[in-house]
Amino acid sequence: MNKPKIELHKIEKIKNGITILKDINLKFSSGKRHILIGPSGAGKTTLLRLLNRMDEPTFGEILYDGKNFKDIPVLDLRRRIGMVFQIPIIFDGSVKDNLTVPYRLRVIPSPIKQDELIKILELSGLQSDFLERKASELSVGEKQRLTVARALINKPDVLLLDEPTSALDHAAGIKLLESIKELNEVLGLTIIMVTHQLEYASLLGGRIIHLVNGTIVREQESEDFFLNSEII
Amino acid sequence: MEGLNFNLIDISYLDLIISLGLIIVAAGISKWQGMYLEGDLIVGAVRTFIQLLAVGYILKYIFAFDRWYLIIFIILIMIIIASLTVTQRQKKRTIELPFIVGFAMTAGSGITVFVVTQILLQIKPWYEPHYLIPLAGMVIGNSMNGSTLAIDRIDSEIKSRKMEIEAYLALGATARQAAGASIRAAMRAAMIPTINSMMVVGIVALPGMMTGQILSGTSPLIAVKYQIIIMYMIALSVAISSYLLTNIRFNRYFTSDHRLKEESL
Ligand SMILES: Nc1ncnc2c1ncn2[C@@H]1O[C@H](COP(=O)(O)OP(=O)(O)O)[C@@H](O)[C@H]1O
Ligand SMILES: [Mg+2]
Numbered sequence: 001m002n003k004p005k006i007e008l009h010k011i012e013k014i015k016n017g018i019t020i021l022k023d024i025n026l027k028f029s030s031g032k033r034h035i036l037i038g039p040s041g042a043g044k045t046t047l048l049r050l051l052n053r054m055d056e057p058t059f060g061e062i063l064y065d066g067k068n069f070k071d072i073p074v075l076d077l078r079r080r081i082g083m084v085f086q087i088p089i090i091f092d093g094s095v096k097d098n099l100t101v102p103y104r105l106r107v108i109p110s111p112i113k114q115d116e117l118i119k120i121l122e123l124s125g126l127q128s129d130f131l132e133r134k135a136s137e138l139s140v141g142e143k144q145r146l147t148v149a150r151a152l153i154n155k156p157d158v159l160l161l162d163e164p165t166s167a168l169d170h171a172a173g174i175k176l177l178e179s180i181k182e183l184n185e186v187l188g189l190t191i192i193m194v195t196h197q198l199e200y201a202s203l204l205g206g207r208i209i210h211l212v213n214g215t216i217v218r219e220q221e222s223e224d225f226f227l228n229s230e231i232i
Numbered sequence: 233m234e235g236l237n238f239n240l241i242d243i244s245y246l247d248l249i250i251s252l253g254l255i256i257v258a259a260g261i262s263k264w265q266g267m268y269l270e271g272d273l274i275v276g277a278v279r280t281f282i283q284l285l286a287v288g289y290i291l292k293y294i295f296a297f298d299r300w301y302l303i304i305f306i307i308l309i310m311i312i313i314a315s316l317t318v319t320q321r322q323k324k325r326t327i328e329l330p331f332i333v334g335f336a337m338t339a340g341s342g343i344t345v346f347v348v349t350q351i352l353l354q355i356k357p358w359y360e361p362h363y364l365i366p367l368a369g370m371v372i373g374n375s376m377n378g379s380t381l382a383i384d385r386i387d388s389e390i391k392s393r394k395m396e397i398e399a400y401l402a403l404g405a406t407a408r409q410a411a412g413a414s415i416r417a418a419m420r421a422a423m424i425p426t427i428n429s430m431m432v433v434g435i436v437a438l439p440g441m442m443t444g445q446i447l448s449g450t451s452p453l454i455a456v457k458y459q460i461i462i463m464y465m466i467a468l469s470v471a472i473s474s475y476l477l478t479n480i481r482f483n484r485y486f487t488s489d490h491r492l493k494e495e496s497l
Pocket of ligand 1: 015016018020038039040041042043044045046047
Protein backbone atom coordinates (compact mmCIF):
# COMPACT_ATOMS: atom_id res chain seq x y z
CA MET A 1 0.00 0.00 0.00
CA ASN A 2 1.37 3.40 -1.03
CA LYS A 3 1.58 6.15 1.52
CA PRO A 4 -1.43 8.45 1.68
CA LYS A 5 -1.26 11.62 -0.42
CA ILE A 6 -4.43 13.14 0.97
CA GLU A 7 -6.19 12.06 4.19
CA LEU A 8 -9.60 13.11 5.40
CA HIS A 9 -10.46 12.84 9.08
CA LYS A 10 -14.07 13.05 10.28
CA ILE A 11 -15.07 15.47 7.56
CA GLU A 12 -18.47 17.07 7.81
CA LYS A 13 -19.87 19.68 5.45
CA ILE A 14 -22.96 21.70 6.28
CA LYS A 15 -24.41 24.16 3.78
CA ASN A 16 -27.36 26.40 4.66
CA GLY A 17 -28.14 24.21 7.65
CA ILE A 18 -28.19 21.02 5.56
CA THR A 19 -25.64 18.30 6.29
CA ILE A 20 -24.23 17.35 2.89
CA LEU A 21 -21.27 15.24 4.01
CA LYS A 22 -20.91 13.46 7.32
CA ASP A 23 -18.22 11.42 9.01
CA ILE A 24 -16.02 11.08 5.94
CA ASN A 25 -12.74 9.27 6.68
CA LEU A 26 -10.64 8.58 3.60
CA LYS A 27 -7.11 8.04 2.42
CA PHE A 28 -6.11 8.76 -1.17
CA SER A 29 -2.89 6.89 -1.90
CA SER A 30 0.00 8.45 -3.73
CA GLY A 31 0.17 7.51 -7.41
CA LYS A 32 -3.12 5.63 -7.38
CA ARG A 33 -6.42 6.06 -9.23
CA HIS A 34 -9.53 6.71 -7.13
CA ILE A 35 -13.11 6.92 -8.22
CA LEU A 36 -15.86 8.62 -6.25
CA ILE A 37 -19.07 7.02 -7.35
CA GLY A 38 -22.65 7.49 -6.26
CA PRO A 39 -26.02 8.79 -7.34
CA SER A 40 -26.70 12.40 -8.25
CA GLY A 41 -26.89 14.56 -5.13
CA ALA A 42 -24.77 12.15 -3.06
CA GLY A 43 -22.21 14.87 -2.31
CA LYS A 44 -19.46 13.87 -4.74
CA THR A 45 -18.83 17.38 -6.08
CA THR A 46 -19.00 18.81 -2.57
CA LEU A 47 -16.35 16.33 -1.42
CA LEU A 48 -14.07 16.91 -4.41
CA ARG A 49 -14.16 20.68 -3.93
CA LEU A 50 -12.78 20.25 -0.40
CA LEU A 51 -9.67 18.60 -1.83
CA ASN A 52 -8.19 21.72 -3.44
CA ARG A 53 -9.79 24.14 -1.00
CA MET A 54 -12.37 25.53 -3.38
CA ASP A 55 -14.53 24.92 -0.30
CA GLU A 56 -13.81 24.36 3.38
CA PRO A 57 -15.16 21.52 5.50
CA THR A 58 -17.40 22.58 8.39
CA PHE A 59 -15.69 20.08 10.70
CA GLY A 60 -12.76 17.72 10.46
CA GLU A 61 -9.31 18.01 8.98
CA ILE A 62 -7.56 17.23 5.75
CA LEU A 63 -3.89 16.34 5.43
CA TYR A 64 -1.64 16.57 2.39
CA ASP A 65 1.55 14.49 2.63
CA GLY A 66 0.83 14.30 6.35
CA LYS A 67 0.65 18.09 6.68
CA ASN A 68 -2.52 19.89 7.68
CA PHE A 69 -4.14 21.65 4.70
CA LYS A 70 -4.33 24.85 6.71
CA ASP A 71 -0.55 24.92 7.11
CA ILE A 72 0.06 24.86 3.36
CA PRO A 73 -0.36 28.17 1.48
CA VAL A 74 -3.55 27.70 -0.50
CA LEU A 75 -2.02 28.82 -3.80
CA ASP A 76 0.80 26.25 -3.43
CA LEU A 77 -1.73 23.60 -2.60
CA ARG A 78 -3.79 24.32 -5.72
CA ARG A 79 -0.67 24.22 -7.84
CA ARG A 80 0.02 20.71 -6.54
CA ILE A 81 -3.60 19.56 -6.77
CA GLY A 82 -5.05 20.30 -10.21
CA MET A 83 -8.75 20.25 -11.00
CA VAL A 84 -10.84 19.52 -14.08
CA PHE A 85 -14.46 20.63 -13.97
CA GLN A 86 -17.61 18.97 -15.23
CA ILE A 87 -18.06 21.51 -18.03
CA PRO A 88 -14.84 22.38 -19.86
CA ILE A 89 -13.97 26.01 -19.13
CA ILE A 90 -11.87 27.51 -21.90
CA PHE A 91 -10.15 30.88 -21.73
CA ASP A 92 -9.97 33.30 -24.67
CA GLY A 93 -7.36 32.83 -27.34
CA SER A 94 -5.51 29.86 -28.78
CA VAL A 95 -4.82 26.47 -27.25
CA LYS A 96 -1.33 27.75 -26.52
CA ASP A 97 -2.74 30.85 -24.80
CA ASN A 98 -4.74 28.54 -22.56
CA LEU A 99 -1.73 26.43 -21.70
CA THR A 100 0.47 29.41 -20.86
CA VAL A 101 -1.99 30.91 -18.38
CA PRO A 102 -0.18 29.49 -15.31
CA TYR A 103 3.06 31.13 -16.44
CA ARG A 104 1.37 34.42 -17.27
CA LEU A 105 -0.19 34.44 -13.80
CA ARG A 106 3.23 33.56 -12.35
CA VAL A 107 1.85 30.42 -10.75
CA ILE A 108 4.95 28.85 -12.27
CA PRO A 109 8.10 30.96 -12.44
CA SER A 110 9.44 30.18 -15.90
CA PRO A 111 7.87 29.76 -19.34
CA ILE A 112 7.21 26.24 -20.61
CA LYS A 113 9.30 25.16 -23.57
CA GLN A 114 7.54 24.37 -26.82
CA ASP A 115 8.50 20.66 -26.78
CA GLU A 116 7.20 20.35 -23.24
CA LEU A 117 3.90 21.95 -24.27
CA ILE A 118 3.62 19.43 -27.07
CA LYS A 119 4.41 16.55 -24.74
CA ILE A 120 1.67 17.62 -22.33
CA LEU A 121 -0.75 18.14 -25.19
CA GLU A 122 -0.09 14.67 -26.54
CA LEU A 123 -0.37 13.07 -23.10
CA SER A 124 -3.81 14.65 -22.91
CA GLY A 125 -4.76 13.18 -26.28
CA LEU A 126 -4.38 16.26 -28.50
CA GLN A 127 -1.94 16.59 -31.39
CA SER A 128 0.84 19.15 -31.50
CA ASP A 129 -0.77 21.02 -34.41
CA PHE A 130 -3.55 22.05 -32.01
CA LEU A 131 -1.30 24.62 -30.33
CA GLU A 132 -2.13 27.51 -32.62
CA ARG A 133 -5.82 26.66 -32.99
CA LYS A 134 -8.49 28.86 -31.49
CA ALA A 135 -9.62 27.18 -28.29
CA SER A 136 -13.25 28.20 -28.66
CA GLU A 137 -13.46 26.30 -31.96
CA LEU A 138 -12.52 22.91 -30.50
CA SER A 139 -15.13 20.18 -30.00
CA VAL A 140 -16.39 19.66 -26.44
CA GLY A 141 -14.24 16.55 -26.09
CA GLU A 142 -11.16 18.42 -27.29
CA LYS A 143 -11.94 21.29 -24.95
CA GLN A 144 -12.06 18.93 -22.00
CA ARG A 145 -8.70 17.46 -23.05
CA LEU A 146 -7.36 20.98 -23.20
CA THR A 147 -8.48 21.66 -19.62
CA VAL A 148 -6.71 18.45 -18.57
CA ALA A 149 -3.56 19.58 -20.40
CA ARG A 150 -3.85 23.03 -18.81
CA ALA A 151 -4.09 21.47 -15.35
CA LEU A 152 -0.90 19.50 -16.07
CA ILE A 153 1.17 22.62 -16.82
CA ASN A 154 1.65 23.21 -13.09
CA LYS A 155 3.07 19.67 -12.79
CA PRO A 156 0.63 18.71 -10.05
CA ASP A 157 0.92 15.57 -7.93
CA VAL A 158 -2.82 15.06 -7.82
CA LEU A 159 -5.52 15.59 -10.44
CA LEU A 160 -9.15 16.01 -9.39
CA LEU A 161 -11.78 15.42 -12.06
CA ASP A 162 -15.50 16.08 -11.54
CA GLU A 163 -17.46 13.96 -14.01
CA PRO A 164 -15.09 15.02 -16.80
CA THR A 165 -16.95 12.91 -19.35
CA SER A 166 -20.48 14.09 -18.64
CA ALA A 167 -20.49 16.79 -21.35
CA LEU A 168 -18.88 14.40 -23.86
CA ASP A 169 -20.36 11.78 -26.15
CA HIS A 170 -19.62 8.14 -25.39
CA ALA A 171 -16.65 7.70 -27.73
CA ALA A 172 -15.02 10.93 -26.58
CA GLY A 173 -15.65 9.92 -22.96
CA ILE A 174 -13.88 6.59 -23.43
CA LYS A 175 -10.94 8.31 -25.13
CA LEU A 176 -10.62 10.81 -22.31
CA LEU A 177 -10.65 8.05 -19.69
CA GLU A 178 -7.87 6.23 -21.52
CA SER A 179 -5.80 9.40 -21.42
CA ILE A 180 -6.47 9.84 -17.72
CA LYS A 181 -5.38 6.26 -17.08
CA GLU A 182 -2.21 6.92 -19.05
CA LEU A 183 -1.46 10.08 -17.06
CA ASN A 184 -1.58 7.97 -13.94
CA GLU A 185 0.61 5.23 -15.39
CA VAL A 186 3.14 7.48 -17.20
CA LEU A 187 3.43 10.41 -14.82
CA GLY A 188 2.49 8.63 -11.60
CA LEU A 189 -0.18 11.26 -11.06
CA THR A 190 -2.62 10.56 -8.23
CA ILE A 191 -6.09 10.56 -9.78
CA ILE A 192 -9.35 11.31 -7.97
CA MET A 193 -12.27 11.21 -10.37
CA VAL A 194 -15.98 11.63 -9.74
CA THR A 195 -18.47 9.77 -11.88
CA HIS A 196 -21.92 8.34 -11.56
CA GLN A 197 -21.43 5.93 -14.46
CA LEU A 198 -20.32 2.41 -13.57
CA GLU A 199 -18.94 1.82 -17.04
CA TYR A 200 -16.47 4.66 -16.70
CA ALA A 201 -15.56 3.57 -13.21
CA SER A 202 -14.74 0.03 -14.31
CA LEU A 203 -12.85 1.34 -17.32
CA LEU A 204 -10.57 3.53 -15.26
CA GLY A 205 -10.23 1.06 -12.43
CA GLY A 206 -8.53 1.66 -9.10
CA ARG A 207 -10.00 2.32 -5.70
CA ILE A 208 -13.75 2.78 -5.77
CA ILE A 209 -15.36 4.91 -3.09
CA HIS A 210 -19.13 4.65 -3.06
CA LEU A 211 -20.91 7.67 -1.66
CA VAL A 212 -24.63 7.77 -0.85
CA ASN A 213 -26.40 10.58 0.99
CA GLY A 214 -23.17 12.17 2.10
CA THR A 215 -21.62 9.07 3.64
CA ILE A 216 -19.27 6.39 2.37
CA VAL A 217 -21.16 3.13 2.08
CA ARG A 218 -18.42 1.04 0.48
CA GLU A 219 -14.76 1.32 -0.43
CA GLN A 220 -13.07 -1.37 -2.50
CA GLU A 221 -10.61 -2.08 -5.28
CA SER A 222 -12.47 -2.03 -8.59
CA GLU A 223 -11.98 -5.80 -9.23
CA ASP A 224 -13.70 -6.63 -5.95
CA PHE A 225 -16.26 -3.87 -6.32
CA PHE A 226 -17.51 -5.10 -9.68
CA LEU A 227 -17.76 -8.71 -8.49
CA ASN A 228 -20.87 -7.69 -6.61
CA SER A 229 -21.93 -4.41 -8.16
CA GLU A 230 -25.67 -5.04 -8.37
CA ILE A 231 -25.91 -3.08 -5.11
CA ILE A 232 -25.63 0.33 -6.84
CA MET B 233 -12.96 89.11 -18.05
CA GLU B 234 -13.14 89.52 -21.83
CA GLY B 235 -16.50 91.28 -21.73
CA LEU B 236 -18.42 91.46 -24.95
CA ASN B 237 -21.00 94.08 -25.76
CA PHE B 238 -23.64 92.06 -24.10
CA ASN B 239 -26.04 92.96 -21.34
CA LEU B 240 -27.16 90.08 -19.21
CA ILE B 241 -30.93 90.16 -18.80
CA ASP B 242 -31.82 89.28 -15.24
CA ILE B 243 -34.70 86.87 -14.91
CA SER B 244 -37.41 88.03 -12.55
CA TYR B 245 -39.53 85.68 -10.46
CA LEU B 246 -42.47 86.65 -12.65
CA ASP B 247 -40.45 85.48 -15.68
CA LEU B 248 -39.80 82.17 -13.93
CA ILE B 249 -43.47 81.67 -13.21
CA ILE B 250 -44.39 82.53 -16.77
CA SER B 251 -41.79 80.03 -17.98
CA LEU B 252 -43.78 77.40 -16.10
CA GLY B 253 -46.17 77.82 -19.03
CA LEU B 254 -43.72 75.68 -21.03
CA ILE B 255 -44.32 72.82 -18.60
CA ILE B 256 -48.06 73.39 -18.68
CA VAL B 257 -48.03 73.03 -22.45
CA ALA B 258 -45.90 69.86 -22.16
CA ALA B 259 -48.38 68.50 -19.58
CA GLY B 260 -51.22 69.38 -21.94
CA ILE B 261 -49.59 67.35 -24.73
CA SER B 262 -49.12 64.48 -22.28
CA LYS B 263 -52.80 64.54 -21.31
CA TRP B 264 -53.97 64.95 -24.90
CA GLN B 265 -51.85 61.99 -26.08
CA GLY B 266 -52.53 59.79 -23.04
CA MET B 267 -48.90 59.65 -21.88
CA TYR B 268 -49.95 59.83 -18.19
CA LEU B 269 -46.92 61.96 -17.43
CA GLU B 270 -48.74 65.16 -16.39
CA GLY B 271 -48.29 64.45 -12.67
CA ASP B 272 -44.60 63.63 -12.97
CA LEU B 273 -44.02 66.66 -15.16
CA ILE B 274 -45.57 69.01 -12.63
CA VAL B 275 -43.78 67.42 -9.67
CA GLY B 276 -40.51 67.52 -11.60
CA ALA B 277 -41.03 71.14 -12.51
CA VAL B 278 -41.77 72.13 -8.92
CA ARG B 279 -38.78 70.18 -7.61
CA THR B 280 -36.50 71.79 -10.19
CA PHE B 281 -37.77 75.19 -9.12
CA ILE B 282 -37.32 74.62 -5.39
CA GLN B 283 -34.05 72.65 -5.48
CA LEU B 284 -32.26 75.01 -7.82
CA LEU B 285 -33.45 78.15 -6.06
CA ALA B 286 -32.35 76.70 -2.72
CA VAL B 287 -28.92 75.90 -4.16
CA GLY B 288 -28.75 79.39 -5.62
CA TYR B 289 -29.35 80.97 -2.23
CA ILE B 290 -26.90 78.63 -0.49
CA LEU B 291 -24.20 79.39 -3.05
CA LYS B 292 -24.87 83.11 -2.83
CA TYR B 293 -24.41 82.91 0.94
CA ILE B 294 -21.27 80.79 0.68
CA PHE B 295 -19.69 83.06 -1.90
CA ALA B 296 -20.41 86.07 0.30
CA PHE B 297 -19.21 84.38 3.50
CA ASP B 298 -16.03 83.24 1.73
CA ARG B 299 -14.54 80.89 4.35
CA TRP B 300 -12.42 77.89 3.31
CA TYR B 301 -14.00 75.51 5.82
CA LEU B 302 -17.48 76.27 4.58
CA ILE B 303 -16.48 75.53 1.00
CA ILE B 304 -14.77 72.27 1.93
CA PHE B 305 -17.84 71.39 3.98
CA ILE B 306 -20.11 71.97 0.98
CA ILE B 307 -17.90 69.78 -1.23
CA LEU B 308 -17.98 67.06 1.42
CA ILE B 309 -21.76 67.26 1.50
CA MET B 310 -21.80 66.87 -2.28
CA ILE B 311 -19.62 63.73 -1.99
CA ILE B 312 -21.79 62.30 0.79
CA ILE B 313 -25.00 62.84 -1.17
CA ALA B 314 -23.40 61.39 -4.31
CA SER B 315 -22.19 58.33 -2.35
CA LEU B 316 -25.62 57.73 -0.86
CA THR B 317 -27.20 58.09 -4.29
CA VAL B 318 -24.83 55.50 -5.75
CA THR B 319 -25.52 53.16 -2.83
CA GLN B 320 -29.26 53.54 -3.14
CA ARG B 321 -29.19 52.46 -6.77
CA GLN B 322 -27.60 49.11 -5.79
CA LYS B 323 -29.51 45.93 -5.17
CA LYS B 324 -26.72 44.49 -3.02
CA ARG B 325 -26.23 47.20 -0.41
CA THR B 326 -23.75 46.62 2.33
CA ILE B 327 -22.90 48.76 5.33
CA GLU B 328 -19.49 49.61 3.96
CA LEU B 329 -20.59 50.46 0.42
CA PRO B 330 -21.26 54.21 0.92
CA PHE B 331 -17.86 54.52 2.63
CA ILE B 332 -16.08 52.75 -0.22
CA VAL B 333 -17.86 54.91 -2.79
CA GLY B 334 -17.18 58.03 -0.75
CA PHE B 335 -13.51 57.15 -0.49
CA ALA B 336 -13.19 56.40 -4.22
CA MET B 337 -14.98 59.61 -5.21
CA THR B 338 -13.05 61.75 -2.73
CA ALA B 339 -9.78 60.39 -4.10
CA GLY B 340 -10.83 60.69 -7.76
CA SER B 341 -12.30 64.17 -7.60
CA GLY B 342 -9.91 65.38 -4.91
CA ILE B 343 -6.80 64.60 -6.96
CA THR B 344 -8.13 66.11 -10.18
CA VAL B 345 -9.62 69.23 -8.61
CA PHE B 346 -6.43 69.78 -6.63
CA VAL B 347 -4.18 69.48 -9.69
CA VAL B 348 -6.32 71.78 -11.81
CA THR B 349 -7.11 74.50 -9.27
CA GLN B 350 -3.82 74.56 -7.36
CA ILE B 351 -1.17 73.61 -9.91
CA LEU B 352 -2.70 74.58 -13.24
CA LEU B 353 -4.97 77.59 -12.58
CA GLN B 354 -3.36 78.51 -9.23
CA ILE B 355 -6.54 80.13 -8.00
CA LYS B 356 -6.23 82.78 -5.28
CA PRO B 357 -7.25 82.26 -2.56
CA TRP B 358 -6.83 78.50 -2.90
CA TYR B 359 -10.47 77.92 -1.96
CA GLU B 360 -11.95 80.56 -4.31
CA PRO B 361 -15.53 79.22 -4.45
CA HIS B 362 -16.31 80.54 -7.96
CA TYR B 363 -13.85 77.92 -9.24
CA LEU B 364 -13.89 75.23 -6.59
CA ILE B 365 -17.64 74.69 -6.29
CA PRO B 366 -18.58 74.31 -9.96
CA LEU B 367 -15.46 72.29 -10.84
CA ALA B 368 -15.94 69.93 -7.89
CA GLY B 369 -19.65 69.67 -8.70
CA MET B 370 -19.03 68.68 -12.31
CA VAL B 371 -16.40 66.13 -11.37
CA ILE B 372 -18.37 64.61 -8.50
CA GLY B 373 -21.55 64.36 -10.56
CA ASN B 374 -19.76 62.46 -13.30
CA SER B 375 -17.87 60.24 -10.86
CA MET B 376 -21.23 59.37 -9.37
CA ASN B 377 -22.49 57.98 -12.67
CA GLY B 378 -19.19 56.22 -13.29
CA SER B 379 -19.29 54.65 -9.83
CA THR B 380 -22.81 53.36 -10.31
CA LEU B 381 -21.81 51.74 -13.59
CA ALA B 382 -18.63 50.29 -12.10
CA ILE B 383 -20.41 48.62 -9.17
CA ASP B 384 -23.29 47.30 -11.28
CA ARG B 385 -20.88 45.86 -13.74
CA ILE B 386 -18.44 44.21 -11.33
CA ASP B 387 -21.32 42.55 -9.50
CA SER B 388 -22.85 41.15 -12.67
CA GLU B 389 -19.52 40.15 -14.20
CA ILE B 390 -18.45 38.13 -11.17
CA LYS B 391 -21.80 36.39 -11.10
CA SER B 392 -21.74 35.49 -14.78
CA ARG B 393 -18.06 34.51 -14.78
CA LYS B 394 -18.29 32.30 -11.70
CA MET B 395 -17.09 29.18 -13.48
CA GLU B 396 -14.25 30.95 -15.25
CA ILE B 397 -13.16 32.49 -11.96
CA GLU B 398 -13.07 29.09 -10.27
CA ALA B 399 -11.11 27.67 -13.19
CA TYR B 400 -8.48 30.36 -12.63
CA LEU B 401 -8.44 29.75 -8.87
CA ALA B 402 -8.02 26.01 -9.43
CA LEU B 403 -4.91 26.76 -11.49
CA GLY B 404 -3.40 28.60 -8.53
CA ALA B 405 -4.43 32.14 -9.47
CA THR B 406 -5.04 34.70 -6.72
CA ALA B 407 -8.54 36.08 -6.19
CA ARG B 408 -7.45 39.34 -7.82
CA GLN B 409 -6.09 37.54 -10.87
CA ALA B 410 -9.20 35.39 -11.14
CA ALA B 411 -11.41 38.48 -10.96
CA GLY B 412 -9.15 40.42 -13.34
CA ALA B 413 -11.42 40.18 -16.38
CA SER B 414 -14.41 41.28 -14.28
CA ILE B 415 -12.52 44.23 -12.83
CA ARG B 416 -11.36 45.35 -16.26
CA ALA B 417 -14.87 45.05 -17.73
CA ALA B 418 -16.28 47.14 -14.87
CA MET B 419 -13.65 49.87 -15.26
CA ARG B 420 -14.32 50.01 -18.99
CA ALA B 421 -18.07 50.26 -18.41
CA ALA B 422 -17.48 53.21 -16.06
CA MET B 423 -15.19 55.01 -18.51
CA ILE B 424 -17.07 54.56 -21.76
CA PRO B 425 -19.76 57.26 -21.28
CA THR B 426 -17.03 59.80 -20.50
CA ILE B 427 -15.06 58.79 -23.58
CA ASN B 428 -18.20 58.92 -25.71
CA SER B 429 -19.00 62.40 -24.49
CA MET B 430 -15.44 63.55 -25.26
CA MET B 431 -15.97 62.24 -28.80
CA VAL B 432 -19.11 64.25 -29.50
CA VAL B 433 -18.84 67.26 -27.19
CA GLY B 434 -19.69 70.45 -29.02
CA ILE B 435 -21.05 68.54 -32.00
CA VAL B 436 -24.08 66.82 -30.57
CA ALA B 437 -24.58 68.94 -27.47
CA LEU B 438 -23.21 71.98 -25.75
CA PRO B 439 -22.26 71.15 -22.17
CA GLY B 440 -24.47 72.86 -19.60
CA MET B 441 -21.66 74.62 -17.82
CA MET B 442 -20.33 76.10 -21.05
CA THR B 443 -23.79 77.23 -22.06
CA GLY B 444 -24.14 78.91 -18.70
CA GLN B 445 -20.82 80.70 -18.99
CA ILE B 446 -21.62 81.96 -22.49
CA LEU B 447 -25.05 83.14 -21.39
CA SER B 448 -23.58 85.06 -18.51
CA GLY B 449 -21.29 86.95 -20.84
CA THR B 450 -18.04 84.99 -20.92
CA SER B 451 -16.32 84.90 -24.30
CA PRO B 452 -17.17 81.58 -25.98
CA LEU B 453 -13.44 80.86 -26.38
CA ILE B 454 -12.79 81.14 -22.67
CA ALA B 455 -15.85 79.02 -21.93
CA VAL B 456 -14.60 76.41 -24.36
CA LYS B 457 -11.14 76.31 -22.80
CA TYR B 458 -12.69 75.73 -19.39
CA GLN B 459 -14.87 73.03 -20.87
CA ILE B 460 -11.84 71.26 -22.34
CA ILE B 461 -10.18 71.14 -18.94
CA ILE B 462 -13.41 69.96 -17.33
CA MET B 463 -13.72 67.08 -19.79
CA TYR B 464 -10.18 65.98 -18.97
CA MET B 465 -10.83 66.32 -15.26
CA ILE B 466 -13.90 64.13 -15.56
CA ALA B 467 -11.95 61.47 -17.46
CA LEU B 468 -9.24 61.30 -14.80
CA SER B 469 -11.55 61.37 -11.82
CA VAL B 470 -13.78 58.63 -13.27
CA ALA B 471 -10.68 56.56 -14.02
CA ILE B 472 -9.34 56.94 -10.48
CA SER B 473 -12.64 56.35 -8.72
CA SER B 474 -13.66 53.35 -10.83
CA TYR B 475 -10.20 51.84 -10.40
CA LEU B 476 -10.39 52.16 -6.62
CA LEU B 477 -14.01 51.11 -6.42
CA THR B 478 -13.69 47.92 -8.47
CA ASN B 479 -10.47 46.89 -6.81
CA ILE B 480 -12.06 47.20 -3.39
CA ARG B 481 -15.48 45.86 -4.33
CA PHE B 482 -14.35 42.53 -5.82
CA ASN B 483 -13.02 41.49 -2.41
CA ARG B 484 -16.47 40.93 -1.03
CA TYR B 485 -16.87 37.95 -3.34
CA PHE B 486 -13.76 36.19 -2.06
CA THR B 487 -12.38 34.88 1.20
CA SER B 488 -8.87 35.83 2.27
CA ASP B 489 -7.71 32.36 1.24
CA HIS B 490 -8.77 32.87 -2.38
CA ARG B 491 -12.09 31.07 -2.41
CA LEU B 492 -15.17 32.37 -4.19
CA LYS B 493 -17.83 32.96 -1.53
CA GLU B 494 -20.84 31.09 -2.83
CA GLU B 495 -23.22 32.86 -0.49
CA SER B 496 -22.17 36.31 -1.74
CA LEU B 497 -23.26 35.64 -5.33
N1 LIG C 1 -25.53 25.73 -1.34
C1 LIG C 1 -26.22 24.62 -1.02
N2 LIG C 1 -27.14 24.66 -0.05
C2 LIG C 1 -27.83 23.57 0.28
N3 LIG C 1 -27.67 22.37 -0.30
C3 LIG C 1 -26.77 22.27 -1.28
C4 LIG C 1 -25.99 23.38 -1.70
N4 LIG C 1 -25.18 22.97 -2.69
C5 LIG C 1 -25.44 21.66 -2.88
N5 LIG C 1 -26.39 21.24 -2.04
C6 LIG C 1 -26.94 19.88 -1.94
O1 LIG C 1 -25.90 19.01 -1.57
C7 LIG C 1 -26.12 17.73 -2.11
C8 LIG C 1 -24.86 17.23 -2.77
O2 LIG C 1 -24.57 18.01 -3.89
P1 LIG C 1 -23.37 17.61 -4.86
O3 LIG C 1 -22.12 17.51 -4.06
O4 LIG C 1 -23.38 18.56 -5.98
O5 LIG C 1 -23.80 16.15 -5.35
P2 LIG C 1 -23.24 15.25 -6.52
O6 LIG C 1 -22.04 15.92 -7.09
O7 LIG C 1 -22.94 13.94 -5.88
O8 LIG C 1 -24.33 15.13 -7.53
C9 LIG C 1 -27.30 17.85 -3.05
O9 LIG C 1 -28.42 17.32 -2.42
C10 LIG C 1 -27.45 19.33 -3.25
O10 LIG C 1 -28.80 19.68 -3.45
MG1 LIG D 1 -21.69 16.70 -9.02
